[in-house]
Amino acid sequence: MKSFKKMLVDKGISPSMQRIKILEYLSKNRIHPTADDVYRALVKEIPTLSKTTVYNTLKAFTNKGILTALSVFENEVRYEYEQQPHIHFKCLKCGRIYDINEKYDYLNDKYIAGHKVIEHHVNLKGICKNCLEKEKEDE
Amino acid sequence: MKSFKKMLVDKGISPSMQRIKILEYLSKNRIHPTADDVYRALVKEIPTLSKTTVYNTLKAFTNKGILTALSVFENEVRYEYEQQPHIHFKCLKCGRIYDINEKYDYLNDKYIAGHKVIEHHVNLKGICKNCLEKEKEDE
DNA sequence: AACAATTTTGTAATTATTACAAAAGAGTAA
DNA sequence: TTACTCTTTTGTAATAATTACAAAATTGTT
Structure with a gap:
């Protein structure tokens, strides 16, 4: 299985630690999380993590087609790993x-x-x- | 054609002026407006109109099946006349x-x-x- | 080590929406 | 009409999701 790091490099995104962790989280937790879900889960591991980073990263991944953004009847965006x-x-x-x-x-x-x-x-x-x-x- | 007033009474909603105007707006403007669109359009006619009234009314109409709420890929809710x-x-x-x-x-x-x-x-x-x-x- | 470019962080601002209590209005019985 | 009750509307404050933005940190390169 292609590593998350390699996957980001292939898509032209430099693989920072935060970006790898966010991608890994989305890949392993297929629960359609919100940006806030991602933040709350990862801030335990990366105490300095900023919400802005999460938002920026999710948006960047979505633009590159790595993630899909959903609006399933609520006024909050949810994300899922591409499939x-x-x-x-x-x-x-x-x-x-x-x-x-x-x-x-x-x-x-x-x-x-x-x-x-x-x-x-x-x-x-x-x-x-x-x-x-x-x-x-x-x- | 059934009047908006009668339509509201039939659904068990007392037909206040604000409610009639909001229903009329949705019926005549099939542009999937947001709550804010409705407010901005009607406050010209009803200068005392409150946004809370618009939100409450749209929610009530949706619960009664008079309107449908859409989440079409944005983090704002849009409304349309039932059809x-x-x-x-x-x-x-x-x-x-x-x-x-x-x-x-x-x-x-x-x-x-x-x-x-x-x-x-x-x-x-x-x-x-x-x-x-x-x-x-x-x- | 020094520098430039990129990424992350933290705070403040913005936007959509909701909570809530006071004010206004409508209907009804004395 | 007045008094009373119930409903609706209003206005303000609070909340929640998201974005803007500049400073700080990190990375890669000479």
Whole structure:
């Protein structure tokens, strides 16, 4: 597996310690964290870490296509490690965001009503499996 | 056509002047406005209007299903007058949001990976027809 | 070691939104 | 009309996410 360091170099980003740690965190914690989540997790290891660094780094990674920024119905941005396009499901009860790897017809690079599509996001909202089961138990 | 006043009464919302004007604005301006857009447009007519009223009213209307709240890739909420489910397209160049009435397989009320779907949003990002044409002209 | 370029840090500012209590308005019964 | 209650609106202050920006630290190079 390609090291995070090498990955950054390949993308033309100089691999500082902070940047490597942030990338590593996103790769190992597939929980769609906010910038603040990333900061709170890493400041334990890097006590001098600054939020501005986190914001700058997440933005830079997103621009380079290393991460994807999500707006799943909330007014805070969440990030995820780049992977195959997939569906996001947000539970209205517990707030968790699930990845759903169902097939759908990607419109990326296609034209629709004359508009050129670059990104195609599918966001679902509802009650997740866990919460549905809990509801049943409570009956 | 049902009056805005009657529409509110039917939904169990007492039809104050502010509420009627806000609903009327959303109905007549299908531009996916933010709360601030609504405020700035209406404060001309209603100089005493408060932003809190706008926020409260938009939230109440959304809860009653009169409006839909969108998070189309930005960290600000936009609102639209309730209508058939449709696709949203956000232009990366001009920032405009277009409604696209293409057919797609609505997952509402269905189950996917055991999760119950209540809302299904499709958000596209790209370059809109207008901006594509302008790009061509500039060549 | 000295220098230049890059990166990180910390603080202040900005923006969207919410909390909350006082003021205003509307409806109703005496 | 007046008194009373309930609802809605208003205005201000607080919160939360994000950005701006300049100083400090780090890195690589001569």
